[in-house]
Amino acid sequence: MTYFLLKMTATLCATLLRSQGWLPLIQSVRHGSKAVTRHKKPVHILKQKLLAVTQYIPPGRAVAPGAYPSKIKHVLEDNGFTLLLKKDLKKVFEECKMIAVVQKNGSSAEEMVVLKHRLFKHGIRVKFFPNQVTRSFLSDSVYCNMAPLFIGPTVLFVSKEPKVKEMLSALKASPQMTLLGACIDNTLLSAQGIVGYSKLPSVTVIQGELVSGLTMLTSCTASMLQRHPAHLSALLQQYIKQQSLGDGVEAAPKAEEAT
């Protein structure tokens, strides 16, 4: 009987233990060896990852100064000298009929003097103005479309009469000077436009042609009137005859040829 009971308790214990699982009663954890300060302690892998992820990233390089136009517009304070130059420019634009903008590419002072002399023979003057002054003057005036021409070392060729041909011939001799454009008789012209303009005959010639063309007819009639009246009457009779035939269009030049 007792043996049976013992056996029962043993089996009960075994099943209970198996269901709960066995846990060690004492866990030995070492806490020593912490006092070393000479070297860095080994870091937990998760902390290593955290440190790697959270590294400092410096801001990118700053934009170089002058890469973008400044948002604040510089208000140029006009000093006395710029005012004087502006006055001069205004005078030039008022007085002169031809204002050519020429770029100066590394021409020496000597060549410049020669060119000046050559131009001065035809009454063309060479003027230098600072680009800033010119641009600020142009932005206010009606010639504001000329402003893009004033980049780099620019020179103004100025004359009271539009002497384009002479200017072009003088410029041919100096290849360093590049013609950019001009304002001739209040008309803005490109470099090709100037060449085209130079090929035109002068105003006086054209006016003369026009006048001669107009006076031709009157002089013809006048000369005819001075002829003998019999000749005139014969001509008129012939004219009437041709009109009656109905072919007056061809007859008119013939009549002229006859005279």
Next chain:
Amino acid sequence: MKQTKCHFGVYSVALYNMISFVKAAVGGLTGTCRAHGHQLAPLQSCLKVCAAGLKTYQITPDYSNVVLPEKPKLKFLNKVPNLKKAKKESKKLRDIQGPARAANSFTSGQYAIVALGGGYLHWGHLEMMRLTINRKIDARTTFARWRINAPYKPITRKGLGQRMGGGKGAIDHYVTPVRYGRLIVELGGKVELGEIEHILTEVAKKLPFPAKVMSREGLEEMQRKQKEMEENNLNPWTFKRIVEGNMLGIRKVLSPFDLRNHGRFTGKFHFPERV
């Protein structure tokens, strides 16, 4: 007439030679010039002409508001604190970890040795600093001040040849714990940094932790740079943010020390490139 002209020519050549000689002498031989001042007196006008526009001197710094203390030198520090009963202490490594909370800014001086890591200073270090600095500074223009206390932390050692066990050893010596950013020695007075930098660097090299000589402006600049780095960090994932949010349960592997310092320190070591 001809003779006088010739004479004048010779004289001018001689004068020219003298001028060139004076020009050469202006740089190196100022001392001799001073010694033979009465001989060179007629040449003073020539000298002025030669030296015109040669050099413009900088304005000397204004020391009018600098007050020198009565005792400008470093005080002697006791090797052993005056205690009734010396008690053994545990290691307490915390006193060298993290940033300094005291003496991390200037008081009266202009230049200082700043600790860039934690460590313990022995009495020997202090003596070395005291002797070197006191010997080399000019006491009439410069003063020096300690920014650390005399050694107060007891370090115990067991005697030589003793077997292990038998309890904690006897107190061997005392040390001064120093944290990152603490000023060790402060200098000031009517001097510029260039005059005393070599003395301080010589001392700073011998300390048991990385240390640097800094001026008041230099320290401010360093702090400003650190702040700027924190503000201009392009990395959105900062240590502080992740740890405060306990993302992915990271606090499991972090200590309160990391919470306070945001990964800028491990023990006594400081990482200057971290924010």
